[in-house]
Amino acid sequence: MAVYTHVPAEEMAALLMRYGVGALRSFKGIAEGVENSNYLVEAEGGRFILTLYEKRVDAGDLPFFLALLDHLADRGLPVPRALKDGEGVQIQTVAGRPACLIEFLEGVSLSHPTPEQARATGQALGQMHGALADFTPERPNTLGLAGWHELAGRCGTAMDEIVPGFSARIAEELAFLDARWPADLPRSVIHADLFPDNVLMLGDRVTGVIDFYFACSEIRAWDVAVTHSAWxxxxxxxxxxxxxxxxxxxxxQAAHPLTDAERAALPILARGAALRFTLTRAWDWLNTPADALVTRKDPLAFLRRLDFYAQHPECFTA
Ligand SMILES: Nc1ncnc2c1ncn2[C@@H]1O[C@H](COP(=O)(O)OP(=O)(O)OP(=O)(O)O)[C@@H](O)[C@H]1O
Ligand SMILES: N[C@@H](CCO)C(=O)O
Incomplete structure (x- = not known):
């Protein structure tokens, strides 16, 4: 489930009036997603998504995310803009939470993508990186190398309750990455969470890239590594x-060729990507009650990826 905050029908109707999209016809909560509350909203003037930002998104970051979406949409990328109301306001307060009315994009997210669909996604990521070359706002990555150390410290040896030896494996990996993390690769704003559930597709065509709420300034090729680990x-x-x-x-590569240095760094970057999701999942695993309405994601699914990348650096050249 991902409806943490209930929006009364009267408040939804009044909100739509501000946007001049016609009267409210219907709305319902969207079950997918874990971070925010999302509603599918039907108005006379079209279909929209209403997102209410919950605890994990800092309201102070919203102007950055919305500027990023506008920048990409202006350059023809299939990302959803936040609409402006009659007074030009994008960020509203709905049921006491920061909220945006967002363009609805067609398409479905896949559970079992094919190579052609992965190729289209890689291409969309490359196009996005090309379009971001002149995007100047910045947002630090709180889930980069320093953030992994911090998160590993907070999880501590409680991780060993998930599987024996977990915390030692993480400490060993952090030491490995500290010694090798590349310092001089090209940087850019990146998506940082391009999992299959954040890509909408029709057939082999990418019709939407969503969920930019981890977007940050980082080593650009790390986004490729994150996407590789997710897909x-x-x-x-x-x-x-x-x-x-x-x-x-x-x-x-067809949309945005990797430099030789970026390509050579992919095995290390992928270990960092796998570690990032292992740690955030481990933290959530240890801190979400087993009977919570949100389904906990398995940290071991990314620890296994980490082990794979450690044993098979050649997977990026084979
Ligand atoms: N602009 C959009 N157009 C169409 N559908 C959307 C749009 N934004 C979100 N959705 C739908 O809502 C669902 C949840 O959205 P999203 O993935 O952003 O949730 P979240 O809780 O913010 O994030 P997370 O994936 O990190 O849990 C998506 O799987 C998709 O079905
Ligand atoms: N995409 C992430 C959740 C957001 O950090 C995961 O599957 O663990």
Whole structure:
């Protein structure tokens, strides 16, 4: 589920009036997603998404995210803009929370993408990076190398309750990455969470890239590594699909060629990507009650990816 905040019908109707999109016809909460409350809203003037930002999104970051979406949409990328009301305001307060009315994009997110769909996603990521070359706002990555250390410290040895040896494996990996994390690769604003559930597709066509709420200034190729780790494996992380991994990188290269240094760094960057999701999932696992309405995501699915990347750096060249 992802409806944490209930919006009364009267408040929804009054909100739509401010946007001049006609009267409210219907609305319902969207079950997918875990971070924010999302509603699908039907008005006389069209279909929209209303997002209420919950605890994990800092309201102070919203202007950055909305500027990023406007920048990409202006350059023809399939990302949803936040609409402006009659007074030009994008960020509202709805049921006491910061909220935006967002363009609805068609398409579905896939559970079992094909190589062609991975290629199209890689290409969309490359196009996005190309379009961001002249985007100047910045947002620090709180989930970069320093953030992983901090999160690992906060999880502590409680991680060993998930699987014995977990905390030692993380400490060993952090030491490995500290010694090798690249310092001089090109940086840019990146999506940083391009999982299949954040890409909407129709057939082999990308119709929407959503959920930019981890977007930040980072090593650009880390976004490629994050996407590879999210797309290239079975959900439990046990099986690597080389055809998907290859297609994703080829698609990216067709739109935005990697430099030799970026390509050479991918095995290390991918270990960092796998560690990032292992740690955030471990934290959530340890801090979300087992009976909460939100489904906890399995940290071991990314620990397995981490082990795979450690054992198979050649997967980026094979
Ligand atoms: N602009 C949009 N157009 C169409 N559908 C959308 C749009 N934005 C969100 N959705 C739908 O709402 C669902 C939840 O959105 P989203 O993934 O942004 O949730 P979240 O809780 O913010 O994030 P997370 O994926 O991190 O849990 C998506 O899976 C998608 O079905
Ligand atoms: N996409 C992430 C959640 C957002 O950090 C995951 O699957 O763990």
């Amino acid at each position: 290239g494996f079975s959900a439990d992380g046990r099986d690597y699909d080389a055809a998907i991994g290859r297609a994703l990188i080829e698609g990216y």
